[in-house]
Amino acid sequence: MENALRIPARRALRMATATALCVAISFALDLSIPVVAPVFAAFLATQNRPLSLREGAALTLVVLFTTGSGLLLVPLLRHYAAAGVMIVGLLLFVAFRYGLRSGNNLVATFLAAGLTMISAAGTANFALAVTVVSALVNGLVLAVLVSALTHLLFPEQLDAAKRPGKRTLPEREAMRVAWRAAFVVMPAYLLATTDPASYMPIIMKAVSLGRQSCTTTARSAARDLIGSTLLGGALAISFWFALRLFVHVWMFFLWMLLxxxxxxxxxxxxxxxxxxxxxxxxxxVTMIILLGQSVQDSVAGKDVYTAFAIRMGLFLAVTAYACLMLLVFERRGRAG
Structure with missing residues (x-):
C-alpha cells in the first residue's frame, strides 16, 4: 500500500516539476514559442520513465524528418495548394496510425505538430518556418533534458517504471481512428495557413485534441473534449490573476508547480x-497554451482579455468540431 501511494505521488511531482521548469526556462530565455517545451514535458511525463537510448535515437530521426519534410512541403503548398494539403492530411494519418499500432505516442504527437506547424508557417514566410523549426527543436530538447532531470530527482523502482503492454488496435480500427484524428487536426491547420503567426496555438490545441480523440469514445466526447477545454480555460484565468499579484519568473515557476x-x-x-x-x-495542455499566449500578448502590449476571448472561442469551435468527427466516424463504423 505504501509503494502504491508513493509511486503516483512521485509521478505527479515529476509532471508538475517538469512543466514548471520548462515554463520558467522558456520564458526566461525568451524562446520564440515558449509553450512548446512545457506541452511536450507534460506529454513526456505520462510515459512514467525517461526515454531509452533507442527512443532517443528514434526521436532524433523524427526531428530531422519532420523539419525536413515540413520545409519541403512549403513550395508545394504555395504553388499546388490542393495537392499539398492532401499530402499533409496523409502524413497526419500516417503519424497517428504509427502511434496507434506500434509506435511511441510522443513521437507521433511531435510528428503531427511539427509537420503542420512548420508547413503552415512556411506558406506565409520561409523565415517564419525556420523560426518554428528552431522553436520545436529547442522546446523538445529542453523538455527531454528536464524530463531526465526530474527522473533523477524523483526516481522510482525499475519494475514500477515498466509500462504495461500497449493495447494494439486491429488494423482496420487503427486506420479508422487515425483518419478521424487527422480530420480533427486539418481544419485548424487550414485556418493557420491564412495567418500562421496568429493561429499557431490553434494547431497545438488541435494536435492535442487529435491525440485525445484516439482514446475517447463518441459517447463521452462532449464531456471529455469540451469539458477539458473549458476547464483548461478556467485554470488559465485563475493562473493569470494569481500571477498578477506578483509578476516574476520565479512566481511563474511556483504557480505552475502548484x-x-x-x-x-x-x-x-x-x-x-x-x-x-x-x-x-x-x-x-490547454491551460499552458492559453496562459503562455496571454503572457506574450501582455509583453507585446496587446489587449490580453480580448485576445484570450477570441482564442478561447476558437478553441471551443475546434473542440466542437472534434466531437462532431467522433460522432460521424463512429456512425460510419457501425454502418460498415
Missing part, C-alpha cells in the same frame, strides 16, 4: 475522479 500538482493528482489517481487521465492532461 497548478501542475493539482492536475497531476487527478491524472495519477491521488485524488479520485470520474474523469479519465486524458481529460486532465488535455486541461493542463
Amino acid at each position: 497548478f501542475g500538482l493539482l492536475v497531476g493528482r487527478k491524472i495519477y489517481g491521488l485524488s479520485r475522479t470520474r474523469y479519465p487521465a486524458g481529460f486532465w492532461l488535455n486541461s493542463l
